[in-house]
Amino acid sequence: MHAHAMDHLRYIRETMEGAASFTAVPGFGGIAMGATALFAALVAAEQPTPQRWLVVWVVEGCLALVIGVVAMIRKARSVNVSLFSRPGQKFALGLAPPMLAAALLTVVLYNQNMVVLLPGIWLLLYGVGVVAAGTYSVKVVPAMGFCFMLLGAAALLAPAGWGNWLLAAGFGGLQTVFGIIIARRYGG
């Protein structure tokens, strides 16, 4: 009977984990990331060389990552869910591969003097990651990912000079708008 009861409890836990959405996506964190991205776009636009432009956006990327992780930890605590639950693990597994691909492509394209392609690739791959990770989260998250993918496609087809401002529209604008939606609808 003891083993039977343990088996039932395990089944309940696994079913709940499989059925739960990952709700620790931080709305306020998204707003903060959007604000820093808008500031980064203004600073990057003033840079005299592509190298310095890239440095500004790489610093912004690292800053956004830190803000995102800290905000996610705080929200997970406030809504009493574990970041390491099965939905949380699936969320990370969805987001991480496109982010790693974007980092690798940044190095490769910089070495090939093709920095002009980076805005489109960053937006597109971030969108892919958010869509994949959002499968295990609330529905607004994959919707945000699709918007990033559309903007990424536009950046790849648009004139080179638009790249910085499309990054501002995506990482600044979209991130802020969806951050507000998530914060208002899903508790912060």
Place this chain on the structure above:
Amino acid sequence: MARQSALRKERPQKESPQAPATAQDLDRLIHERMRLGLVSALAVNDSLTFSDLKRLLQTTDGNLSVHARKLEDAGYIACAKSFDNRMPRTDYRLTAAGRRALERYLSHMEALIQAARER
């Protein structure tokens, strides 16, 4: 009639909180694995559609319908039917009675494990 008598057999028994936990005290209605899965999945969502539940529990339409109906008849879950782009859609949610039944069931399971460890 046959279904009603089957349901009566599966109705939760009244429990005494002081009584030691035994396997007989278990709520037979949600002890069945498919129904336990159904209630557990609904416990962590405001509502789930019939298709969501079918995918989560990896079962057939017929099987899910039968078990959902039993839980509905017992008042453990509530069902709302609507149309989504002219397609019929069924949403299920856990009722307060269903949530209490799951909590009671979990307590019973934990008590059974505790009792087995102390033996």
